[in-house]
Structure formats: structure tokens, C-alpha cells
Amino acid sequence: MHWNKTMATKPDERKHAEAKSAEEIAAAYKSEPWWYDLRGFFILTFAYNSSLTRQIRLFGANLGTRHLEVACGTGTLLEMILRWRAWKGLPRVDIVGVDYAEAMLAGAMKRFRGQAGMRFLHADAAAMPFEGDAFDTVNIANAIHCLPQVNAALQEMHRVLKPGGTLAANVLLYPRGRWPWRSIAQRINDWGIRKGILVTPYEESDVRNRILKAGFEILREEVSGNCYELVVRKKTATSA
Numbered sequence: 731m732h733w734n735k736t737m738a739t740k741p742d743e744r745k746h747a748e749a750k751s752a753e754e755i756a757a758a759y760k761s762e763p764w765w766y767d768l769r770g771f772f773i774l775t776f777a778y779n780s781s782l783t784r785q786i787r788l789f790g791a792n793l794g795t796r797h798l799e800v801a802c803g804t805g806t807l808l809e810m811i812l813r814w815r816a817w818k819g820l821p822r823v824d825i826v827g828v829d830y831a832e833a834m835l836a837g838a839m840k841r842f843r844g845q846a847g848m849r850f851l852h853a854d855a856a857a858m859p860f861e862g863d864a865f866d867t868v869n870i871a872n873a874i875h876c877l878p879q880v881n882a883a884l885q886e887m888h889r890v891l892k893p894g895g896t897l898a899a900n901v902l903l904y905p906r907g908r909w910p911w912r913s914i915a916q917r918i919n920d921w922g923i924r925k926g927i928l929v930t931p932y933e934e935s936d937v938r939n940r941i942l943k944a945g946f947e948i949l950r951e952e953v954s955g956n957c958y959e960l961v962v963r964k965k966t967a968t969s970a
């Protein structure tokens with residue numbers, strides 16, 4: 731096997747991941763919304779090797795009548811998705827957004843102030859204040875790898891979805907591809923982990939196992955750039 735820096739840093743990243751609390755991660759997300767957005771675009775391009783168009787298509791297609799946006803951030807991506815849906819003539823939906831960082835949540839509240847059907851709450855993805863079977867769809871965009879308690883968060887997303895409801899997610903993988911892109915992505919990830927805005931990238935098989943363990947069935951999965959993209963479903967009584 732070819733040894734590279736990516737492999738060398740994995741155990742340290744995992745140790746680091748275990749050490750972070752939800753409060754520490756939320757504190758790392760205290761930047762001004764405009765700086766967060768600019769930085770996010772850079773990370774999306776060079777660490778995720780993804781694009782806004784790709785994300786809008788993935789997440790924009792998964793908005794049911796009652797929708798939950800977990801780790802919504804400042805709502806920049808969500809706003810783009812809603813514009814895209816309006817342009818496509820897709821129906822308006824009721825949206826609840828949650829995030830654990832007050833600064834991010836404040837950005838989202840300001841962005842959507844006065845818009846009907848939009849509600850934002852402070853909540854930890856691993857312990858959400860909703861009844862079971864409450865939502866038709868859940869999206870978690872660019873955030874699974876930012877959560878300290880991934881399994882608990884996946885179980886929560888499963889709990890609040892109605893049977894047959896769908897979850898769309900993308901997860902940052904350990905950098906792949908050719909030099910210099912792999913090395914650039916690795917450096918950005920190392921910086922993100924030091925700063926506290928990234929907990930850890932994942933192996934595709936690890937995420938897959940966690941998703942299945944939470945009780946979901948996989949409808950669609952694809953690796954694109956350094957991201958693992960999934961659309962999964964909460965089983966119904968007949969599909970269980």
C-alpha cells in the first residue's frame with residue numbers, strides 16, 4: 731500500500747475528535763456570517779472538491795412538506811436552494827432550521843426574518859426538541875463531520891423523520907485524488923481541525939455503517955470529489 735500523509739494523520743484526527751465538546755465546536759463557529767460564507771466557499775471548492783450547483787441539486791430535491799434543516803449554519807445554502815426551487819416551480823414548504831452555534835443561528839434568523847413558514851431554533855443535533863415522526867424530510871449539509879456525537883445525531887434524525895421520510899447528507903471523506911489537490915485538501919482539513927470547525931473526515935464505509943446502524947435504508951449514494959453523498963430513508967412498517 732502507498733503510504734501518504736493522509737493515512738499518517740488519521741489516528742490523531744480521531745483522538746482530537748473525541749476530545750471536542752459540542753460547546754467547543756459551537757464556539758469555533760462564532761465568526762461573522764459574511765466571513766463564514768466566504769471561507770465556506772473556499773472550503774467547499776478546495777477541501778470538499780464540490781460545487782454549489784451539485785449541493786443545490788442534492789439537497790434541493792429533498793424538501794418535503796415539513797422539512798428539518800439540521801446544522802443550518804447562516805442559511806446561505808438553504809437560501810440558494812429555496813431560490814432554485816422557486817425557479818423550478820417546486821412547491822413552498824415549511825422549514826425548521828437548527829444549529830448549535832448562536833452566531834450561525836443569528837445569521838440564519840436575520841436572513842429569513844419575516845418569511846412565512848421559516849423557523850429557527852437553537853439545538854444540538856444529538857438531542858433535538860421535536861416529537862418523533864415529525865418531519866417528511868431532513869437535510870444535513872456539510873455538517874456530519876462537524877458533529878462530536880455523530881451516532882446520536884443520526885439516531886435523532888431517524889427519530890424525528892416520519893416512516894418513509896428521507897434524509898439527504900454529504901460527508902467529508904479523507905482527501906483523495908491527485909497531488910496537489912489531495913495535499914491542499916489535507917492542509918485545509920488540518921487547519922479546520924485545529925480551529926475546531928471540523929471534527930474529522932471519514933471513511934465512506936464508516937459513515938455507511940453508522941447510517942445503517944441508525945436504522946436507515948440507503949436509496950442513493952455516490953462519492954464525488956472528497957464527499958460521500960447519500961439519500962436515505964426511514965423504513966416503513968412494510969419495508970422494515
Ligand SMILES: C[S@@+](CC[C@H](N)C(=O)[O-])C[C@H]1O[C@@H](n2cnc3c(N)ncnc32)[C@H](O)[C@@H]1O
Pocket residue numbers: 752755756759770800801802803804805806807828829830831834853854855856870871872873876877878
Ligand atoms: C460547515 S457548517 C455547515 C452549515 C450549513 N449546513 C451549510 O451547508 O452552509 C457546519 C454547521 O454545523 C453546526 N454544528 C456543529 N455542531 C453542531 C451540533 N452539535 N448541533 C447542531 N449544529 C452543529 C455548526 O454550528 C455549523 O453551523
